[in-house]
Structure formats: structure tokens, C-alpha cells
Amino acid sequence: MRVSRVFGARAATTLEIALIALVLFCLPLFEAPKNVFSALFLIAWVVVAIRGRSLGRGSPFDVPIAGLAAILWVAPLFSQFGDTITPVNSAPRWTLLALFVLAASRLDCSRGQLITMLAALMAGGVAAVAESFWAWSLNGKHYPEFRSVGHVNHSSMYSLIPLATGIGALYLREWWLKAFGMAAIVSALAFLPPSKSLVGGVAIAAILVAGLGVWAVRRWSLTGLVLAVCAAVVVVAGALATPPAAGLRGELVARVTGDDIFSHRDKILNSALAVWDRHPLTGTGWFSFGLATSEEEVRAAVAADGLEYDPTQYAHLPHGHNLWTTMLIERGLLGVGLVTALLLFYFWTFMSLALSRDQLDPSERGAAVAALLVAVGFAVAGLGNTTMMNEHGHAGMALIAVCYGYLRGRGLLGGTERA
16 A cells, blocks of 8 residues: 555545534533543544555654654653653543544535534533533532542643634634634623632633734735734723723733732743753653642752752642643653644744735635634633643644644645645
8 A cells, every 4th residue: 555545635524523522512512421422422433444555644742743643652761750750640641632633634624514523612612601600600619620520720721722723613604603702702801700710810811812804914904903902901901891890900910919929830840940951851641730849849950959948939739830841751851842833833833824915715714813822811811821731732732633624625724725
């Protein structure tokens, strides 16, 4: 069999698209079903690949994603915490995410198939916000949270994915998709005040500025760019001005006027920097951040350097509250390099299409913009929280994967030419 056929174009089947759509819908809502549908998709993908004798065409994201998954299987073998953080109890979850994304990116999907997946993701996001508010009114918790995600901060990070997708959907022709897009945008804005997530608010503002900025820059309109920035500020300020946002406003004021503007993130980084050189290349494995940067470990590392431990300079939490801080500990310098390269590939791949002044089909423009804005959300929110993990990482990276497959199939990416 010729190599060109093995790695040639492979059209997505109806079953594969249906399973991807089910995963995208279930991700923020149902823990077990999204895992089951993810596994079924991978099985279906393998069966179709064997029958069709084609693995599909790759993407520039393959190596970083595969590398990030491989590190998780290697890191615990050389870690001092290898008895607690083993490959079997830490690596499979993110590996499933990575395999899903790698497989989905190799499918060339049609416009109708892309729309199905976009609609499923937005519907799941809107439903998750509605369900979280309903459960919040009954359980008396301080914050609403998505059922599958299970944490308010990660729920806030997830809301960025439907927001970015919703803005991309506004480019499409169908009125019902535009309505889906507006619903996704409104739901993300509605979730912000009760979540009291300052990181989420900054990321939402960045996505809105980037989305409106793409429109303005394409038209070489400085006035439009200024108006885009002002509009994003007005939208976020309007959300902050609502009565439900009183708590978020109070937290914002306290953060800006207090002594802890970074909410301990600088101290978490100090803890990471104190111990990272114990396992510099591959880190200590997923879920190991809290263990590796515990007070006991930091005290020992500081003492080994001949310094005195100052409790006011360090903080000890389960994760780094920053994408790169977490990567440094859990996947080492290799992980930091790979995730940075992946984000740069995302920006490089989709920004040129999103800003292109060529005549593109609305669905092509919308797919490029949605993928670009998801990357913006990953990067900006990653400065204040650990993105690209768990459900929000699965949804965002899968969305980028299917957008890439659609645009490649249209001859716009991957070295192909439009027919």
C-alpha cells in the first residue's frame, strides 16, 4: 500500500461525526457519557481507518499533542513520587483527550458536519449554564458549577469555549445558527457574575476584543478597531454592573486595592520555582502539582539551597493556577515548550485565515475565527488558571481539530489547494 494513500484524505463518516457531536454536547454536562462516547468514537475511527486503509492527513498540532501525552507516561517513572503518581493512575485521562483530538483532526468534514458539531458544542454550553443555575438555586453552594466539570473556576474556563464558538457562528448564513451563537455568547456572559471569576472576566474581554478586532482589522479600519475595543469594554462593564455581579465587583476592588493583587499566584510560582529543578525535563506527572509543591517539599528544597523558608513568600495549592506553572511541575521544560509551541501553531494557523481579505465562504471564516478565539481563551486565561486540561481542554482542542479538518478539506490548510 502506498504511503500517500495511508495518509491521504479521509472523509468523516456520519457515525464519527455523530459521536463527536455527542461528546461536545455532553462534556460540560455528563461525566460518564462523554467518556463512553469518546471511547466509542476512537473505536469507530480505528474501524473506519482499517476498512478504508487510510489514517487521514495530519495537522501541525500532532507532534505537540502527542508529546504532551507521552510525557505523562514517562514522567512518573523517573519521579520521586512514582509510588503515588503512577502512569496508570494519572496518564490515561489526558491521553484519552489527546487521542480524541488527534483522531478528530485527521477527518475532512463537510460544511453540514461542521455545523452539526458547532451546534452540539454551543447547545451543551448553554444547557450547562442553565443547569448550573438551577442546581445552584437548590443546593445553596457559593457558586454555580457545571455538572461534569465540578468546579466553578473550571466551569468558567469552559464557558470560554462556547463563547468563542458563538462568535464564530455569527459569520454563518443560517439564522438559527446565529441564534445559537448569540445564546452561547449570552450564557457565557451570564455565568461570569455569579462565578466571580476575575480570570474568566479578563479572558472574556480578550476574546471579545479579538473577535471584534478581527472584523475591524480585515477592513483596515482604525476607527473600527477602537470601537471594537470600546464595545468589548462596554459589554464586560455592563455585565459587572448588574446586581448579580456585586460579589465580583467587590472581589475586583479588593484585589486591586489590596496587597494580594495576584491572589497568591506569584507565591504559587515561587513554590514551583523552588522545586522544579528536581525533575526539570519531564516533571513529576499529571495531578502531582500539589504533592510536588507541598510545604514539606518546598521547605526541603529551600533548606538545600541554604536559605530560610519564609511562609509569606510561598503558597501550596493542588494546581498552579497558571498553565505554564502547572506544566513546569507536571510535564517539565519539555511540557512548557510543547504547550507553548502548540498555542503558537494555533495562532499561526488560524490568524491568517481569520484576517484574510480574500473572499471566503462564511462557514470558512466562522471556523477560522472560532478556532482562533478558543486559542485566545486558552492563552489569556492560562495566565491566571490552568487551561487546556479536563473538560474545557477537551472541548476547545476538539473544536480546533474539527475546524482544522473542515478548512483543510476545503483546500485552505495543510498544503492543499482549493479546487
